[in-house]
Amino acid sequence: MLADALLNLGLENLTDGRVVFINLTRELLLAGAADLLPRHAAVLEIREDVPVDREVIETCRQLRARNYALALDDFEPGSPVETLMPYVQYVKVDVLATTAAQRAALARRLTPLGIKLVAEKVETEAKVAEVKQAGYGLLQGYFFCRPSTLSAGSIPASKLSYIRILAALNKPAISVSEVEDVIKRDASLGYRVLRSINSAAFGVRQEIHSVRQALVMLGMGRIKQWASV
Numbered sequence: 409m410l411a412d413a414l415l416n417l418g419l420e421n422l423t424d425g426r427v428v429f430i431n432l433t434r435e436l437l438l439a440g441a442a443d444l445l446p447r448h449a450a451v452l453e454i455r456e457d458v459p460v461d462r463e464v465i466e467t468c469r470q471l472r473a474r475n476y477a478l479a480l481d482d483f484e485p486g487s488p489v490e491t492l493m494p495y496v497q498y499v500k501v502d503v504l505a506t507t508a509a510q511r512a513a514l515a516r517r518l519t520p521l522g523i524k525l526v527a528e529k530v531e532t533e534a535k536v537a538e539v540k541q542a543g544y545g546l547l548q549g550y551f552f553c554r555p556s557t558l559s560a561g562s563i564p565a566s567k568l569s570y571i572r573i574l575a576a577l578n579k580p581a582i583s584v585s586e587v588e589d590v591i592k593r594d595a596s597l598g599y600r601v602l603r604s605i606n607s608a609a610f611g612v613r614q615e616i617h618s619v620r621q622a623l624v625m626l627g628m629g630r631i632k633q634w635a636s637v
Contacts, residue, residue, distance in 0.1 A: 410441060411600070411637055417558055418607060419449065427451060429479060429498075434458045436637070437467055444633055447476050451498060456482040460491050468495040479526070485514065493521075500526040501544070508538055515543035569594035570635045577632045587631065588620050601626070604634065 410430065413419055419428065429451045432441060442452050452471065458464060468478060472495040479498035480489050482505070499518055501511055515525055527539040530549030539547060573590045576582055591597045598619050605622040606615055616622050623631065 410436070410444070411634070414444065414604070414607065418603070419446070420607065422558065423449065425449075427477075429453045431455055431481065434464060438463055439636055440633055441637055442471055442476055444630065444637065447474070451477045451479050453479045453481050453500070454489065454492060454496075456480075456484070456487070456489065458489075460488040465491060468492050471495070482528070483514075485510075493523075496523065498524045498526055498546075500528050502528050503535055503539060503549075504529045508542070511539060511544070512542045519543050566594050566596065569597050573597065573635045574632065577628055577635070582628070584620060584623050587628065588623055591619055591623075600634065601631065604630070 413422060413430075422428065427449055430445065431453045433455070437452075437454070437458070445452070454464075454468070471478060477498065478492070478496040479500055480492060480496050481500050482502050483489065483499045499514070501514060503511065506514075511527070518525060524546060525544045526546040526548065527535075527544040528548055530536055530539065530547045530551050532551060535549075536547060536551060569590070572593075573587065576587055576590050591601055601619055601622050602616060605625055606612060612625075616625070
């Protein structure tokens with residue numbers, strides 16, 4: 409989903425310039441997938457089932473230090489994710505799984521800390537009024553709209569090509585020409601490299617058509633991250 413949203417559909421086409429909340433699994437979080445997302449346009453959502461261990465805490469601390477915005481999904485007071493509270497800017501609360509009293513108590517506790525509250529699964533006008541009065545500034549749910557599915561054509565990717573490029577990038581000394589050669593063997597790789605550099609996140613003034621130029625601008629680290637994802 410992450411690759412399709414950014415490299416096939418294009419994040420700017422999905423969001424119309426608005427901020428997007430994107431779920432990250434523990435594996436993607438620790439693998440540095442956040443670096444592939446424009447920090448001004450994305451909020452990294454930590455799911456409630458992500459184990460909160462030393463590595464996750466340190467990753468969240470580093471992301472916050474680099475001005476990435478973090479959110480806790482389906483937050484429950486007293487759960488292990490409380491440990492991440494110093495690093496988050498948003499807390500999402502499921503209105504179907506909590507009482508009005510619990511939601512109000514959370515607002516009184518978290519709002520003074522500068523945390524923005526998001527009410528999830530809002531389905532009625534009465535619920536809109538209730539959560540707004542409680543202090544929830546952001547709302548989402550079927551009351552506002554139903555999800556719509558977007559699709560775009562994509563070139564089938566060869567797993568072998570990704571294995572080759574990961575192997576190449578893990579060599580102690582690798583030239584741009586060598587990486588370019590691997591990428592040009594697979595149309596999907598070439599397309600995604602060019603799609604990445606020409607996305608709104610980079611803000612290039614003129615469209616890039618050269619794989620080599622894209623590699624120089626993206627850097628080997630980012631190419632390796634995409635191949636890993």
